[in-house]
Amino acid sequence: MVRSREAEVCGIAGVFESEGAASLVASILFAIQHRGQESCGAAARDAAGRIVAYKGMGLVKQVLDEAAQARLSGATAIGHVRYPTAGCSDAVNAQPHAIELAEGPVMAIASNGDLINYGELRSRMEAEGVVFKSDNDAELIGRLIALYHVRNGLTIELAIARVQRELKGAFSTVLMHKDRLYAFRDPHGFRPFVMGHLTHEGEGDPTSEGTVFASECCGFGIIGARRLREVKPGEILRLEKGKPVVSVAHAPLEPRHCVFELIYFSRPDSTIFGESVYRFRERIGASMAAKDAALANGDDLVVMPVPDSSNFIALGYAKAKKAEFGMGLLRNHYVGRTFIKPTQASRDEGVKQKFNPLPDFFPGKRVVLIDDSIVRGTSLRKLVRMLRGAGAREIHVRIGSPKVVGPCFYGIDTPTREELIANRMSEAEIREYLGADSLRWLDVDDFEGLLPGRRPDFCTACFDLDYIYPPEGFAAKMNAPTVSLS
Ligand code: SF4
Incomplete structure (x- = not known):
């Protein structure tokens, strides 16, 4: 993300x-x-x-x-x-x-x-x-x-x-x-x-x-x-x-450990819910690579994370695929709060401030760009354009989580259902919107098999809307009773 x-x-x-x-x-x-x-x-x-x-x-x-x-x-x-x-x-x-x-x-x-x-x-x-x-x-x-x-x-x-x-x-x-x-x-x-x-x-x-x-x-x-x-x-x-x-x-x-802590929020050097965060992310990457046999390996293929939260998912993917791992995007760690902006225009500007492609890295390359999740998709779209502008020949976006279709009411400030791209567009439309050559999410069944425990012990509500508590203002935040889930 x-x-x-x-x-x-x-x-x-x-x-x-x-x-x-x-x-x-x-x-x-x-x-x-x-x-x-x-x-x-x-x-x-x-x-x-x-x-x-x-x-x-x-x-x-x-x-x-x-x-x-x-x-x-x-x-x-x-x-x-x-x-x-x-x-x-x-x-x-x-x-x-x-x-x-x-x-x-x-x-x-x-x-x-x-x-x-x-x-x-x-x-x-x-x-x-x-x-x-x-x-x-x-x-x-x-x-x-x-x-x-x-x-x-x-x-x-x-x-x-x-x-x-x-x-x-x-x-x-x-x-x-x-x-x-x-x-x-x-x-x-x-x-x-x-x-x-x-x-x-x-x-x-x-x-x-x-x-x-x-x-x-x-x-x-x-x-x-x-x-x-x-x-x-x-x-x-x-x-x-x-x-x-x-x-x-x-x-x-009954436990409801937040899976997004494992996928994105917690630091890779932490152990949470009895699991090493970096190992979990590597497993996600390996699982996704196993589904990508059709994407041929080769000298021109490079696996690359959106830094930093996706680094270990990309590492796991590259290791499993025996493909080159590359850090083609540099992240400016000093952008800090300047990047946390309330409007889309300021977020777009923030993407440019935060990420910069390595010079001479991309021309002729087929890039597997790994991100941990897609929420609105607007920032990822900017990144795909950035890599295309830097000379990437193909860009294959891989998302290390299932589709995010619901907001969080338990401590993560995600947007309304209406704003989530997975609720607004089909997979083909999202791929086109991003400007990617191909797009794939982590399969829900694969994801459940990777969890460090029983599936019911984890909250996965933002993927499956299985909220343990109906929150106050639920209808207002869901905000889109007519939107069908993809
Ligand atoms: S709804 Fe999503 S982000 Fe919120 S606690 Fe559940 S899994 Fe975590």
Whole structure:
């Protein structure tokens, strides 16, 4: 997928009982910056026991610089990188959120995902006098926990358990309350969420000291942590100084791990849902190559990814086909947020800024151009034209996922059904629109065979519309009751 506004998620991090917790959190957030570039922040507990949060619009290196880290003292911290899948693009929606309780500012929360029943819960809470400062899910989760704690007298743990049952949708969450840290995940396990241990604390069964959490484990290595395991779907973990990590509750429902995390969102050096992301992508490529026997190998054939998310799919394809692998498109990694634009015109301009073909690479070549998915198709069309202009003789587009026919309601900001190209055009029309010589998607049955587990354990709703929850505003976002699926 050519990354643009329609597809981003968020990322969370947490560090418990390790010196310089805020800077460790900043390092993890930097490693998962790909999950959100709009805003970020961290919160830590100072010597007086108050939660101090520091957040703002921008990248981790800009917002959580050394001065910011120095203001966040303490051995426990949580953090967040955000892209606005829900709620407006504004600093008030940056996370973590500090939540005032009767005892003062002793709670902070950061969460990744989208809630289907946000509107219903917010209306109910506002009717009970709860005042919100932002439009995002994490604040609602925090305030609902606080409501049950203060009004109903539940312990924070029981309040988390009650809230966990009431929320519908995706949430991987870290919550600091006084000197404890909690990590909990939605009962379906939509988004990845891992726990690790700072290895300088020694090997063996972990105590809560030196424990880390993140959306993905790709940031653990740089802070000297090792991956322990996933936070289980429906699990609540409690961390207390000097004590073992305790799983205080585990109430899973049928799993719905997001397949797009494996295909596109997560970093290839992460392991999620028990699977190495890069190996999964290589398997996709190999599976597609096996279907492409009619595309003859030869000195003029080059397999090429749309960098970077499709690199390993293309590698798997090239290896299986014993064809040349080439990086004919160079990606400018410094385009950053300039590329995340709201209009098609600005997205088109962004494609030119972001990708550039190698000179003298393409003339006479037959190119297998691999992308991980097609959403609107407009950016891929620009790329095909770019390669044609650079001299490619043939361009065969291969898509490493089945057709995207439905939007996501669980944390990925995909467009309405009407905007998805697979709902608007036939395969032949899409091929023509892209300007490709041939076009093929990953076959649905092949895809199911590649999954690292049982097919029903994964959410594949954007391919098959099998949504586990009918979301609020479902009809409006689907937006196209007369469109037939291809
Ligand atoms: S609808 Fe698609 S993007 Fe959203 S959680 Fe399901 S598989 Fe992932």
